[in-house]
Amino acid sequence: MPTGVALRDAREQLFAAAERVLLRDGPNGLTSRSVTAEAGVAKGVLHRHFPDFDAFLAELVLDRIGRLDELALREAAGTGSVTDNLTAALTDVFGPVAVAIVGLVTFRDGLRARLRQAGLPGIPLLAQAAALIAAYLAAERDLGRIAADADPDTIALTLIGSAHLLFAGRDDPPPADEIRRIVAAVVTPAG
Structure with missing residues (x-):
């Protein structure tokens, strides 16, 4: 996603992407990279909203x-x-x-x-x-x-x-x- 383009509800977009990855690839396939790739956003977007990946998963x-x-x-x-x-x-x-x-x-x-x-x-x-x-x-x-x-x-x-x-x-x-x-x-x- 280009820099400067606002995401609508990034949190929900990332959660939905995580669910799709989890259903498709299981717990082993669920990584910050797989989630952001599925969501179509830069990896930094996840870390801008959550301190780390486990914090993201806990919020999910x-x-x-x-x-x-x-x-x-x-x-x-x-x-x-x-x-x-x-x-x-x-x-x-x-x-x-x-x-x-x-x-x-x-x-x-x-x-x-x-x-x-x-x-x-x-x-x-x-x-x-x-x-x-x-x-x-x-x-x-x-x-x-x-x-x-x-x-x-x-x-x-x-x-x-x-x-x-x-x-x-x-x-x-x-x-x-x-x-x-x-x-x-x-x-x-x-x-």
Whole structure:
């Protein structure tokens, strides 16, 4: 990109490029050079906006965690079926980019360290998704739509772990029926 030409939302442009590289080439192929080449910008653009590559990657992960709020799962409490709501949420959580980001976090020690410094325990993205699902399950329990003795935190961790196993390492997402079957086996309806 020529000097002096302003980029529109360079941060988002770099994040989108990083996601494309990550999906195409995996964690090994994700470098500052591959990201800037994919974005069509000079390498200095990334370093102008972020102190180093791990800082860039940490911001990418934090941005994607922030997008979990778009699921609005908590607001779905009391509507539709619990199984369908959770099946849809798990499908959204484990989109191809999220699965690739989980792999990236486990692959890069420096990134994990940055995310821990930011106060993110466990495997970032998965831990936040589990908290979101646990809050939804607690709301459904309070509404009497799942068993009164249900443990939302344990159920959420079970669903996240099971869904991750279903989604990881696949070219295409698993059929919704597979996800629905697991949700139905783990979540006990009220009654």
